[in-house]
Structures are given as C-alpha cells and as structure tokens.
Amino acid sequence: MGISIATPLQQAYAFAHRPENFRLWAAGLASSLHESEEGWIADTADGPAVVEFSPPNGHGILDHRVRIAGRPEIYIPLRMIENGDGTEVIFTLLRQPDMDDEAFDRDAALVMQDLQTLKRLLENQSPA
Structure with missing residues (x-):
C-alpha cells in the first residue's frame, strides 16, 4: 500500500527517518516510543517492544x-x-502467522491511517 505526498523526497525523508518522529504519525508505535539503553522501546498490549x-x-x-x-x-x-517534486511512500504489510483475515484488514486500515497522517504532517510543514 502506498500514498503520494506533495513534499520533496529529501524533506520527507529528513522528517520520517528520525525515530522520535515516528510517534507523531505511526499510531502502531504510539506516543510510548522512547529511547532507552536497550534502544527504542514502544509499550504494547503484549509488553514492551x-x-x-x-x-x-x-x-x-x-x-x-x-x-x-x-x-x-x-x-x-x-x-x-522520489516522484518528480513529490514522494511516494510504500508500506509493505506482511501478514503475521497468527493473523486471520479480519485482523489483517484491520491492520491494513490502521497503516493507511498512519500514511495519511504522515502525508498531512509533511504537506503542512514549511520547506526545509
């Protein structure tokens, strides 16, 4: 799945590659994502990730x-x-071994919401 973003690749990547910015758009990692001695940690329903x-x-x-x-x-x-003056973001959602169709579809919908949030954030940023 993917989304087109009207932001130059360099600017989009400069924002998106920073782990501390993932919590602003990737709800799956949520606002709990933080850096620790073990690396980046996110709190999940199944425990720390x-x-x-x-x-x-x-x-x-x-x-x-x-x-x-x-x-x-x-x-x-x-x-x-890079796509001209914009950026294509491509997320490959891999079905996990324990996922049924309903869980996979729910995960896909959440990923698309995350990509739409990233698009809004990037398109509303001032140019770098």
Missing part, C-alpha cells in the same frame, strides 16, 4: 523491526521514492 530502525541512508529506506518477548519478530518494509 524493541524497535530497530534502519540507519539513515540515501535510498529512502525506512525499514524497521519490532521484537516482543515470546513472539516472532515483525519486519516492516517501508520506502520513500
């Missing part, structure tokens, strides 16, 4: 991995791609 973000890069890669004790690691591929 360690979130590992891709290092800053020149390729628009925003992948991250979520680890919750006793559960399989969740890999989240996320990309930003």
Whole structure:
C-alpha cells in the first residue's frame, strides 16, 4: 500500500527517518516510543517492544523491526521514492502467522491511517 505526498523526497525523508518522529504519525508505535539503553522501546498490549530502525541512508529506506518477548519478530518494509517534486511512500504489510483475515484488514486500515497522517504532517510543514 502506498500514498503520494506533495513534499520533496529529501524533506520527507529528513522528517520520517528520525525515530522520535515516528510517534507523531505511526499510531502502531504510539506516543510510548522512547529511547532507552536497550534502544527504542514502544509499550504494547503484549509488553514492551524493541524497535530497530534502519540507519539513515540515501535510498529512502525506512525499514524497521519490532521484537516482543515470546513472539516472532515483525519486519516492516517501508520506502520513500522520489516522484518528480513529490514522494511516494510504500508500506509493505506482511501478514503475521497468527493473523486471520479480519485482523489483517484491520491492520491494513490502521497503516493507511498512519500514511495519511504522515502525508498531512509533511504537506503542512514549511520547506526545509
């Protein structure tokens, strides 16, 4: 799934790659995301989750991995791609082993809401 954002790639990526900004648009990580000695931690219904973000890069890669004790690691591929003066954001939602269709559809709807929030934030920013 993806969304077009009327913001140049460099500006969009400069905002989106920073873990501290994920809590502003990625509801799945919520406002509980914080940095600790163990790395970035988010509070979830299943307990604390360690979130590992891709290092800053020149390729628009925003992948991250979520680890919750006793559960399989969740890999989240996320990309930003230049499209003229704007940016395409592409989120690949992978079905988790224990997800039924209803849970997957609910997750997909939440991801789209997150992408729409990111779009609003970026399109309302002043140019860098």
